[in-house]
Amino acid sequence: MKKKLMLYLEIQQMKGRGFSIQQIAKQLKVSRTTVYNYMEKTPEEAFEWVNSLGSRKKKLDPYKDWIVAWLQEYPHLNASQIQDWLLEKFPDFTVGESTMRLYVNQIREEYQIAKTKVVRQYEAVEEQPMGKQVQVDWGETRQKTQDQREIKLYCICFLLSHSRYRYVEWQNRPFTTRDAIRSHENAFEFFGGMPEEIVYDQDHLITVSEHAGDMILTAEFQAYKQQRKFRVHLCRKADPESKGKVESTVKYVKRNFADSRIYTTIENWNERCLAWLERTGNRRVHGTTKKRPVEVFLLEKQHLKPVSKLLSTESITGSSITRTVNKDNTVFYKSNRYSVPLGTYRPKGLNTVAIEIKEDTNNQQRLIIRKQPDGEILANHPLETSTGKLIKNKNHGRDRSKGIQSYKETVAQQFKDLELSSRYIDILMEKYPRYKRDQLAVLQKAALEYPTVIDEALQKCMSEHLMSANDFTDVAKYLAAPRKETPPVPPVQAVRADCADINVETHPMSTYTEILGGAAS
Template identity: 50%
Template sequence: MLKLEVIVEVHQLKRQGFKVAAIARKCKLSRTTVYEYLEKDFEEAYRWVDDLKTRKRKLDPFEDQILGWLKEHPDLSASQISDWLEERCSFTDIGDSTVRTYVRELREKYHIPKTVTFRSYEAIEELPKGKQMQVDFGELKIRTFEGKWIKIYVIAFVLSHSRYKYAEWQDRPFTTRDVLRSHENAFEYYGGRTDEIVYDQDKLMTVSENGGDIIYTEEFQAYKQQRGFSVYLCKAADPETKGKIENVVKFIKRNFAKNRVYHQLETWNEQCLAWLDRKGNYQVHNTIKKRPIEVFALEKPHLREVSSLLSFESNHGTSITRTVHKDNIIKFQSNRYSLPLGTYKPQGDNTVYIRIDKEELIIEKNPGGKLLATHPLSRRKGQLIKNSDHSRDKSKGIQAYMETIKASFDDQKKIQIFLEEVEKRYPRYMRDQLQILSRAVKNFEPFTESALEICIKQTLWSTNDFHDVVRHLARIQDQESIIPSTDIPIVEMSSTYYKEKALVRELDGYLKILGGV
């Protein structure tokens, strides 16, 4: 009855002379809701509240699912539940505020409290388009699909104006080269770079602050000069300077990564990029009250263009590594690129090196070493880029199998006709068909020619039919070969036995037994 009490309170405050705006503040309602409540009298409000108890809500079909998530992970946010509903249940027809209300009511109903922590920040004026990007790191312990716990590491980027985000994960701590590679991937993701990049005091980029004359690591100094951006290094105990990226790291860890099951790094990064498209960059930002993806469309023309992708790698003698999967492919930027059959070694080293040359992806066994494959670089996602030379010619094995079976027949012309017709009808199951034919030839060899003649004459174009026919011919032959033996004695029976009759009991005997009259 809490809602009915609120309606009564709204009417009482109105009668006391309070304005709608004051009532809205006092009751923590929107003015639209206050107007709606004022239009209802007590009886109408009572019926309306009573109807609310029995009405069906959009999230009711998912109540058990959401309740299970909350019981397993009491710290889940409503925003993360909204994302899980979209990702795992393909349910998108609902607003974030509705999910928040529903989750809050479930927590109250089933007594699942949530501990909320707050942190104070100082407001900072918004920066112009293309001015600044912020970068920071994070780490998190997560559970794998095997039930084990591992620690993974993330580097996150955010454009200060549009709040457009990018993130990249590793299953080991970042090195300076990892950081530079991630920068290149971020620049490609954004389509350019900002004038300034904000960092924390991290040993991967800086050696010493030195009273304002910052000393960078050798590799980062060379990369900074090549790319031409300026660096803003945060001072100690100054979280407000890079508060945007700190919120982003927290958002990624809590909304995307927390309570998610880890399978492998490539899949994890693909899921993260999909989450950025679906939630991280699409959801309305609480500060700017706009979708980052829409603001980014206006900011992108103000970004500085960068030179060819990963040019720093050739300058510093480093390369990106990838792991060859058992189906002889590597994954790069959410696409799969083929390698020659046999590249994957079950017990060997499956690390290869990739580099970009103009619009081609070059895969090498070692940097500058043996060339394994060259592919056109795809700008799409989820594609399989495959070289026809890397495919196995499966028809060779089938043809060899067919030739082996044909050698078992005398009439080569007829067996060729039969096999061609079978292949027309069962192209996907030709190997299975040949195995059936091989067993038939092995078990019923004397009858295969006759069976072949019958199958062609009756247009039975299946090796199962051939097997039935050849087995039938063998069974007939076996029956004809059975001759009654003369050694078995013949017993002559007297006709008197056939004249004997069984004794018949009178009906009275049965009636006495059953208690009849």
């Protein structure tokens, strides 16, 4: 309350000294609206108003500590982003946008947290009809990890020009043309259709060159364009109005979603971004259209051209996609998790698998997961069309039908030396008391995969004190791998004892030179 009165007195004093509204606002770090409000009040009105603030509770007061902490740590945050963070932290949180802006401005004034704005000017362009155009652009950000490291992330943004409905996809490495094609497929699936025209910048992933309207696309993207049959519109250089909508979207995604958000994994980051699109990115009233993109999209969706589920670029040609196995022995694909056998994830190994999409005899699409592109099948799942699901094969989980002792005996009997295998398993059980079943499952999987070498692997693990089921698997895999045989070294002939004193006749060098037709020097 005291700060409000002090601010009122300072504004009145500066007004008396002839300062302009803009000068007062700049020097006191408050908005011009605030200066106007304070200047219009008499001392009695100001005192009465300040006293009323003490008894009046505001809807956002319970969240004040969060808002102050965020603004102090990240002074550049805007009210829209803070509102989204509150929605993420408190799903039942509801407050109007204008209320949020006023409250954040009051917090800034109360705690003297200034914010600078950079305004970019755009020329107005005519609105596109429904279903005609999608604008595409790329962006990149630097994010902090939980251990305070900084990494670089890359995104591709799609924006339906009429409804302003958005789709965003992220990678932790730069995009390739194949990545861009895959993202287009995901975007068409997200939108439920495809527009007539797609607008791009002159990006090296899409074009080789462009001159006076004649453009040469990259070979891979040209093949994709011909297969999907959409029209390409390339922007001129230094022409932001051509795709200013999606450029604003990239800026919006970077400032509202990505800014100051902590990164964990790329799968989690994409999941959180999709949740942000549903919660904020596509739900907030658009500043130009004054409508919610999600509501306008329901109408525009009817004007999009239908597309097939998948393209040959990723499935029908048989080419595979690489994915990382998560710690919970799942593979992330198109916002869903698919299980792989327990023990596939290796704490110290290379946790990558190859996946491909195929149709079964019933024309149902299935997700095939292999250790190598041409290797044995680890998992075969029906392809899930919705998002956020866990598709799990019951055989991939722990064997809960047996007790630990019975399970241990079953695994031990896979070896010829039952006593030695039981002793090895006992050591594993003692070393990993919380992961007994996991260790047994990995050991059993290795015994099934490398049956001819498991006894030799067991001997080696015991002798070299490799006490982990994963170590055992590594040893078994090494022993089972084909290796080139080293040709045998011929044995050295022993010298017979009765020949040791034989004298060999020698000749002078001239004898050999005469035989060869030369002369002795």
